[in-house]
Amino acid sequence: MAGSSSVQPASRPRGRPPSLTEDQIVDxxxxxxxxxxxxxxxxxRLSQQLGRSQMAAYSYVSDKQQLLDLVARRTLADVEIPGPDDGPWDVQIRLIIDRIDTQxxxxxxxxxxxLQRMLHSDRRLMHALMLIMVDAGLHEKEVLLAYSTIHTYLFGRYQVALSPVPQDDEPNLPPGLTHVMPFLDELHRADYFNFGIDVLLDGLRARVTENRRQQDGQRA
Structure with a gap:
């Protein structure tokens, strides 16, 4: 397993501490x-956490980007890719999304x-999602756009949060905000996540249905 491999410098002078493993670095x-x-x-900061000198840390990991890729791969390593036995294409996509979100x-x-390093870190899941969408009947450009939408929502949503706006502190809120803000406290993180994914999948289902309708029309 890649996560347990030894990450070693080219040579180890006498008296040098034992080589670190990839697991130790990522942990x-x-x-x-x-x-x-x-x-x-x-x-x-990594070298401090490991109890090694900063120069020693560079002997095991060449730079921060390589370190981030190792961290990303570890995070997604346990995400299992569903197959046809798990359900139709939209169920398979939802399973992958839910499993990533769990991690x-x-x-x-x-x-x-x-959000920044997926292309460099885990192409396995990108490939799986795109292949499922191609098999479902989405066109190539639609697949790229759909994956970009999933990627941005799945990872980028953690950087966006809504918080209640006290009406007493904001007496001049626009009517639209005044109408909806009282309901903000009733919503939880899972509500945002599920609604976003449901809307996304509804849109993809509509695209697949339209593509199949056009293909049937061409055959006729």
């Missing part, structure tokens, strides 16, 4: 992200990494 990075936030992660909730702060 240290995840601990920093979990307790201090993604912005706190740096090669200097994001287990590792707070990782969404920002994946």
């Amino acid at each position: 240290a990075a995840l601990q920093i992200i979990r307790t201090e936030g993604l912005d706190a992660l740096s090669m200097r 994001l909730r287990r590792h707070p702060g990782i969404a920002g990494v994946l």
Whole structure:
């Protein structure tokens, strides 16, 4: 398994501490992200967490981008890709999205990494999602646009949050906001997530249905 491989420098001088494993490096990075936030992660901070010198850390990981890719791969390594036995194409997409979101909730702060580094970190899941959409009947451009929408919503939504606006502090709210803001307290994070994915899948189903209708018309 890649996560347990030894990450070793080219040579180890006498008296040097034992080589680190990829698991140790990623565990240290995840601990920093979990307790201090993604912005706190740096090669200097990683070396402190590992109890090694900063130059020693560079012997195991070439730069922060490589470190982030290792972290991203670890986060998504346990996401299982569904197959035809799990249901139709839209069910398979929802399963992948839900499984990714489970990992994001287990590792707070990782969404920002994946938003930027998914292409470099885990093409396995990108390939699976795109293949499912192609098989469903979406055109190639639609597949690219649909994946971009899923990616942006799934990872980017962690960077957006709504909070209640006290009406007493904002007496001059526009009528639209005045009407909906009282309901904000009734909504939870899962409500936003489920509504967004439901709307997205509804749109993809409509596209697939329209593509099939056009294909049937061409055959006729």
